[in-house]
Amino acid sequence: LGSVMPPAEASEAVDIIKGAAAEAGREVELDHFGLSLPVAFHGIPEQLRASIIRRRPGTDPETVVASGWDGARRMIEQYVEAGLSKFVVRPATPPESFGWFVDGFVREMMPLQN
Secondary structure, eight states, rough: BBOOHHHHHHHHHHHHHHHHHHTTTTTOGGOOEEEEEEEESSSSSHHHHHHHHSSOOOOOOOOTTTEEEHHHHHHHHHHHHHHOOOOEESSSSSSSSSHHHHHHHHTTTTGGOO
């Protein structure tokens, strides 16, 4: 389960993991590649932006934090194309209420489940 990784890098990571597993005579099932995806509803919080820049210099925070539910759907589609299939979708900051976040998740993210 990765994090702070743009879709192109996630695709490379999947390939590296598959290669390492093959070299070890093992296989990682395709449904085991995933990512933690923060969703920001009012811009990326400065503390999160600074953390991303510190942890992954050169990575644009906009490429690893979804902007609202529409942004989360678009990013998940890109990650699925990159070979990922599991996602921990979480608020980038404490939400107005967890009920509000869960309601939005059910409405916006559940239709993507396969």
